[in-house]
Amino acid sequence: MNFFKRATTSILRRPGKSVILLLLIFILGTVISGALAVEGAVSNTEENLRRGMRPIVTFERDWEGFDEYIMGSTFNWDDPDAPQMGMLTPDHVRDLAALPQVQSAEYSVSAHVDVETVINHSIWMDQSPDDDFQFWGGGIAWLQFRGTGDSEPLQVREGLLELVDGRLFTDIELTTVSEVNPALVSAGFARVNGLSVHDTFDIPVRLFFPQMGGMMWDEEFITNPDNIFLEEVFTFEVIGLVDAVEEADFNDMSEEGHAALNRIDNMLRPIHVSNAVAETMQRFHADNVLDMHAYMAENDMEIDPWALEWLETDAGQAELEQVSIESVMILEDPLYMDDFIEAAADYLPDFWRVEPLAGGFDAISTSMETLQDIAGWVLWVSIGATLLILSLLITLFLRDRRHEMGVYLALGEKKGKIISQILLEVVVTAVVAITLAVFTGNMISGMMSQNMLQNEIANAQGDRDPWGSWSQFDQLGFNNEMSAEDMMEAFDISISIETIGIFYAVGLGAVILSTFAPVIYVVTLNPKKVLM
Amino acid sequence: MAILEVKNVDYSYQDGDQKRYILNNISGEFEKGKFHAILGDSGSGKTTFLSLISALDKPGAGQILFEGKDIKEIGAESYRRNHIGMVFQAYNLIPFMTAVENVRVAMSITENELPADADAVAYNLLDHIGITRDKADRTVNKLSGGEQQRVAIARALSTNVDLILADEPTGNLNEEMEGEIVNILKNLAHEHDKCVVVVTHSKDIASKADVIFHLKKGQFEDE
Ligand SMILES: Nc1ncnc2c1ncn2[C@@H]1O[C@H](COP(=O)(O)OP(=O)(O)OP(=O)(O)O)[C@@H](O)[C@H]1O
Ligand SMILES: [Mg+2]
Numbered sequence: 081m082n083f084f085k086r087a088t089t090s091i092l093r094r095p096g097k098s099v100i101l102l103l104l105i106f107i108l109g110t111v112i113s114g115a116l117a118v119e120g121a122v123s124n125t126e127e128n129l130r131r132g133m134r135p136i137v138t139f140e141r142d143w144e145g146f147d148e149y150i151m152g153s154t155f156n157w158d159d160p161d162a163p164q165m166g167m168l169t170p171d172h173v174r175d176l177a178a179l180p181q182v183q184s185a186e187y188s189v190s191a192h193v194d195v196e197t198v199i200n201h202s203i204w205m206d207q208s209p210d211d212d213f214q215f216w217g218g219g220i221a222w223l224q225f226r227g228t229g230d231s232e233p234l235q236v237r238e239g240l241l242e243l244v245d246g247r248l249f250t251d252i253e254l255t256t257v258s259e260v261n262p263a264l265v266s267a268g269f270a271r272v273n274g275l276s277v278h279d280t281f282d283i284p285v286r287l288f289f290p291q292m293g294g295m296m297w298d299e300e301f302i303t304n305p306d307n308i309f310l311e312e313v314f315t316f317e318v319i320g321l322v323d324a325v326e327e328a329d330f331n332d333m334s335e336e337g338h339a340a341l342n343r344i345d346n347m348l349r350p351i352h353v354s355n356a357v358a359e360t361m362q363r364f365h366a367d368n369v370l371d372m373h374a375y376m377a378e379n380d381m382e383i384d385p386w387a388l389e390w391l392e393t394d395a396g397q398a399e400l401e402q403v404s405i406e407s408v409m410i411l412e413d414p415l416y417m418d419d420f421i422e423a424a425a426d427y428l429p430d431f432w433r434v435e436p437l438a439g440g441f442d443a444i445s446t447s448m449e450t451l452q453d454i455a456g457w458v459l460w461v462s463i464g465a466t467l468l469i470l471s472l473l474i475t476l477f478l479r480d481r482r483h484e485m486g487v488y489l490a491l492g493e494k495k496g497k498i499i500s501q502i503l504l505e506v507v508v509t510a511v512v513a514i515t516l517a518v519f520t521g522n523m524i525s526g527m528m529s530q531n532m533l534q535n536e537i538a539n540a541q542g543d544r545d546p547w548g549s550w551s552q553f554d555q556l557g558f559n560n561e562m563s564a565e566d567m568m569e570a571f572d573i574s575i576s577i578e579t580i581g582i583f584y585a586v587g588l589g590a591v592i593l594s595t596f597a598p599v600i601y602v603v604t605l606n607p608k609k610v611l612m
Numbered sequence: 613m614a615i616l617e618v619k620n621v622d623y624s625y626q627d628g629d630q631k632r633y634i635l636n637n638i639s640g641e642f643e644k645g646k647f648h649a650i651l652g653d654s655g656s657g658k659t660t661f662l663s664l665i666s667a668l669d670k671p672g673a674g675q676i677l678f679e680g681k682d683i684k685e686i687g688a689e690s691y692r693r694n695h696i697g698m699v700f701q702a703y704n705l706i707p708f709m710t711a712v713e714n715v716r717v718a719m720s721i722t723e724n725e726l727p728a729d730a731d732a733v734a735y736n737l738l739d740h741i742g743i744t745r746d747k748a749d750r751t752v753n754k755l756s757g758g759e760q761q762r763v764a765i766a767r768a769l770s771t772n773v774d775l776i777l778a779d780e781p782t783g784n785l786n787e788e789m790e791g792e793i794v795n796i797l798k799n800l801a802h803e804h805d806k807c808v809v810v811v812t813h814s815k816d817i818a819s820k821a822d823v824i825f826h827l828k829k830g831q832f833e834d835e
Pocket of ligand 2: 658659660
C-alpha cells in the first residue's frame with residue numbers, strides 16, 4: 081500500500097466524495113474549456129477571414145485624426161511649425177515599399193480636368209440607352225486621368241477591368257510625354273464620344289485666374305479667354321478599350337446591387353494614361369501659378385492675399401515642388417496586415433493612415449474582439465473560482481480525513497509522500513473530469529459562439545452604408561465588402577490540439593494550485609492531537 | 613540492556629505566567645521480553661509520557677534513548693517508521709481500507725527488511741492474532757471493536773519492530789475482549805521477545821504486567 085495504491089484505493093472506495101470532486105471540476109472545467117473554445121473559435125474565424133482577404137492596402141488622409149488634433153488643446157493656429165496634413169509622395173512610397181511585408185507596390189498620379197471637348201460616360205446611361213441622358217455639370221465633363229507606372233494598370237491586373245479592344249501600354253510609353261499620348265478609355269466613354277481604337281481626342285488643360293465670388297463653372301466660363309491665364313492641349317490616342325469584368329445588373333434593387341452599380345460606374349470613369357503624362361497634367365497648375373501671380377501683379381489685377389500666403393507655407397511649397405500620388409500595395413500574406421499597419425506608421429506623411437481592403441471584415445472584427453474579451457474575462461474568473469472552490473473543497477475533505485493523515489504521520493510516512501498521495505488523488509479525478517469537460521465545453525461554446533458570431537455577421541451586414549464609402553478602393557472599384565456567405569464560410573469552431581493542450585495545462589494547473597492550502601493543512605497537522 | 617531508556621525527562625505547559633509540569637524529571641527503563649504497564653489516574657500524564665517515547669512530541673528536558681541512541685538523533689519520523697509499533701485506544705485504522713490493507717500501509721512505509729511476500733505475511737500475522745482470512749478482506753469499519761484492535765496490533769507488529777507502545781488499548785472494549793487483547797500483548801513480550809509498554813488506568817491490566825510504573829505527580833513512584 082504505497083502512496084500510489086493508497087491514492088487509487090481512496091478514489092475508488094470513497095465514490096461519493098470522488099464524484100463530488102469530479103462533478104465540481106467538470107463543471108468548472110466546462111466553463112474554462114468553453115471560454116478557451118470561444119477564444120479559439122474567434123481567432124480561427126478571424127484568421128480565416130484574414131486569409132480569405134486579398135492583402136491589399138492603400139493610404140488615405142486621416143481626417144478624423146486631423147480633426148481631433150485641430151480640436152485638441154496642443155494645436156495653435158498661429159504656429160507656423162505646427163504639423164499639417166501631409167502629402168503622399170513617391171519618396172514615401174519608396175520607403176513603404178521597402179517594408180518586409182510588402183510584395184509589390186505601385187503608385188499612380190492623377191489629374192482632374194474640366195473640359196467641354198468630350199462627354200462623360202456613366203453606366204446609368206446604359207440603363208436605357210435610347211433616352212437622352214442629361215448630365216449634371218452644365219455640359220462640361222469632369223474627367224479623371226489616372227496614371228499607371230505599369231504597362232498593365234492595377235485594375236486590369238487585379239481582374240476588375242478587362243481589355244476588350246486594342247492593347248495596353250508599352251514600357252517606353254510609360255516614361256515619355258509626347259505630342260500624342262496613349263490612353264486607355266472605357267468602352268462606354270468611347271461609344272458616347274464616337275471614338276474607337278487609334279482615334280485621337282484633345283483635352284485642353286487650363287490655368288484659370290483666381291475668381292472672387294460665386295460664378296457658374298460651365299462651358300461658357302471655362303472657354304472664356306478672359307478667365308484663362310494659360311492653356312495647353314494634350315492630345316490622346318485611344319490605344320485600347322476597357323470594360324468592367326463584373327456585369328452591371330440594373331434589375332438588382334438590393335443594397336448590394338446598388339453598391340455594385342456604383343462600384344462599376346466608379347471604376348469605368350478614369351482615363352488611363354502613363355504616370356509621366358498624368359504628372360505633367362497635374363503639375364500644370366503648380367508649374368505656372370507663380371508666373372500667373374507675377375503677371376497679375378504686373379497688370380494690377382487683384383490678388384487674393386490668402387493664396388499667396390498659402391504658397392509660402394510648407395504645404396504650399398510641397399504642392400509647388402511635389403507631385404501628389406495614390407499608392408496601392410500588395411502584401412506577402414494577409415496575416416501580415418497588422419504588422420504592416422504598425423510599421424507603416426513610421427513612414428507615412430503626417431495624418432495619413434493605412435486603409436486595408438477589409439471594410440466588411442472591420443465591422444465584425446471589433447465585435448469579435450469583444451467576444452474574445454468576454455471569453456478572456458470568463459476564463460480568468462472561472463480560473464479564480466476554481467482555485468477558491470477547489471481549495472475549500474479539498475481542505476474540507478482532508479479535514480474529514482485527518483485521522484487517516486494522522487495515521488500516516490504516526491507511522492512515520494514522509495510528508496512529501498502524503499502530499500503526493502493527495503495530489504495524485506486530485507489529479508487523477510481532475511484528468512477524468514477535464515477530459516469530459518473538453519467535450520461538453522466545446523459543444524456548448526461551439527453552439528454559443530456560432531450563435532454569437534452569426535448574429536455579429538448579420539449585424540455587420542445591416543450596418544453597411546448603401547452608398548459605399550469614399551475610400552480609394554471604392555473609387556478603384558474594389559469590392560471591399562465581404563458577403564455574409566464568405567464570412568459564414570470562414571466561421572470555424574473546430575478546436576486545435578493546441579487549445580486542448582492549453583486547456584489541460586490550465587485546468588490541471590488550477591487544480592494543482594488548489595491543493596496548496598490543503599497541503600499546508602497536512603504539513604501542520606499534529607498527529608498527537610488527532611490520534612491520542 | 614534496556615532497549616528504551618528515559619532519563620530525567622520534563623514536560624510542562626504554560627498556564628498563565630506559571631509553568632505547570634506534567635512530567636517532572638521522570639526516568640525509567642524498558643526491556644525486551646517484558647510486558648510493562650504504566651499505571652496512573654486520569655490526568656496523571658500517561659498519554660503525555662507515551663507521546664514522548666513514541667516521538668509524537670518532544671520533552672522539555674532530558675533524554676530518551678533507543679538502544680542507547682537519543683531518538684532526536686534517529687529522527688522522529690524515522691524512529692516511528694522503523695523502530696516502534698503503536699496501538700491506540702481509538703484503534704486509528706484507515707476506515708475505507710480492508711484489514712489487510714491497513715497492515716500493508718505500515719509495511720510499505722517502514723524501511724525495515726521484510727519478507728518478500730508481504731501479502732502472505734500480513735494475512736498470516738492477522739490470522740495469528742485471530743483475524744481470519746474473510747475478515748482480513750473486509751473494510752475495517754465492518755469489524756467489531758475487538759477485531760479492529762487486533763488489526764491495529766497486527767499493524768504495529770508488521771514492520772518487524774521490537775518496541776510496541778499502547779495507549780489504553782482496551783479502553784473501548786468489554787472485559788472479555790480486554791482479557792484477550794492483554795494476553796496477546798503479554799504473549800508478544802514473552803513468546804516473541806518484544807518490549808511492550810502499555811499505558812492504562814486499570815489495576816487489573818497492570819497486575820498482569822511484568823513491570824509496573826506508577827505515575828504520580830509527574831514521576832514514577834515505587835509502591
Ligand atoms: N498542551 C497542554 N496544555 C494544557 N494542559 C495539558 C496539555 N497537555 C496535557 N495537559 C494536561 O496534562 C495532564 C496530563 O494529560 P494526559 O493526557 O497525559 O493524561 P492521562 O494520564 O493520559 O489521562 P487519561 O487517563 O484521562 O487519558 C492533563 O491534566 C491534561 O489536561
Ligand atoms: Mg490518556
